[in-house]
Amino acid sequence: METRDQLTITARDGFPLAIQVSGPPEAPALLLLQGQSNSHEWWDELRSDFEPQFRTVTFDYRGTGGSRGELSEISTASFAADAAEVLDHVGITRAAVYGTSMGGRVAQMLAVDFPERVGALVLGCTTPGGPNSVRRPREVGQNLARLRGREHTQYLFSLFYTPNWTVAPSYSKLLGDDTMTAQESAAHLRISARHNGWERLPEITAPTLIVHGDDDLMNPVANAHLLHERIPNSRIRICPGGRHGFFEEFAEVVNPEILGFLSAGS
Numbered sequence: 001m002e003t004r005d006q007l008t009i010t011a012r013d014g015f016p017l018a019i020q021v022s023g024p025p026e027a028p029a030l031l032l033l034q035g036q037s038n039s040h041e042w043w044d045e046l047r048s049d050f051e052p053q054f055r056t057v058t059f060d061y062r063g064t065g066g067s068r069g070e071l072s073e074i075s076t077a078s079f080a081a082d083a084a085e086v087l088d089h090v091g092i093t094r095a096a097v098y099g100t101s102m103g104g105r106v107a108q109m110l111a112v113d114f115p116e117r118v119g120a121l122v123l124g125c126t127t128p129g130g131p132n133s134v135r136r137p138r139e140v141g142q143n144l145a146r147l148r149g150r151e152h153t154q155y156l157f158s159l160f161y162t163p164n165w166t167v168a169p170s171y172s173k174l175l176g177d178d179t180m181t182a183q184e185s186a187a188h189l190r191i192s193a194r195h196n197g198w199e200r201l202p203e204i205t206a207p208t209l210i211v212h213g214d215d216d217l218m219n220p221v222a223n224a225h226l227l228h229e230r231i232p233n234s235r236i237r238i239c240p241g242g243r244h245g246f247f248e249e250f251a252e253v254v255n256p257e258i259l260g261f262l263s264a265g266s
Helices: 076-090 102-113 138-146 149-160 182-194 198-203 222-230 251-265
Strands: 004-010 016-022 029-033 055-059 095-100 118-124 208-213 235-239
Touching (some): 016 076, 029 076, 029 102, 055 076, 076 102, 095 102, 095 251, 102 118, 102 182, 102 198, 118 251, 138 149, 198 222, 208 222, 208 251, 222 235
Parallel strands (some): 029 055, 029 095, 095 118, 118 208, 208 235
Antiparallel strands (some): 004 016
16 A cells, blocks of 8 residues: 655645645656545545556645634635645646546636646536536535435435445545534535636646536536536546546546546646
């Protein structure tokens, strides 16, 4: 098993950010950006797929994992600025970037605000945000707000995975960081809801692959097609039957394609 280096840095405003680095030190870098209200653990079951070819870098978003403190005004753009600082501290000038869900929103902002840092870009199960994006079905939003405890967890599980995935873990790493306070969770919800990359998406110059499951009710697949239309020369790959966690459930199919794309573009 690959040794993972863990360190904590101090960001531009004094906030502590926890970083995790693993994979061959001499390999090209891959920055992995997880979904809303999740720490680096989102990638625990997946990063080993990338480590033979890449030096993987993750960090805990503010309000998750080891990155805790007073949360001021935060956004997908400020999280992208955090990501750039993380790369600086690890000594990486340019990286391939793979962001899923809210991490895909952060990745968009990293690609437009720090284009020189992004060698290749993969956007998974994400959205351009703003009024032009396609919202999840109203019933899904209502259920997420209404359900509590075990019912909420079971409902989330059904949004991420198909009933056919018999090897699904009893505890998924994708369902949220349960150490977060209500205030931290609410802050992350606002970050996702307020993201709007629509006008700036055509500025993205990095080779871009958009991946999505076509049965995603958390973030409808129509958003993948919108991203494809807005990002110049982008490619798109739709996973049949995939839900919001398609990139984990169908990793054996999806990850080789992502690796091939990143290896060529980074």
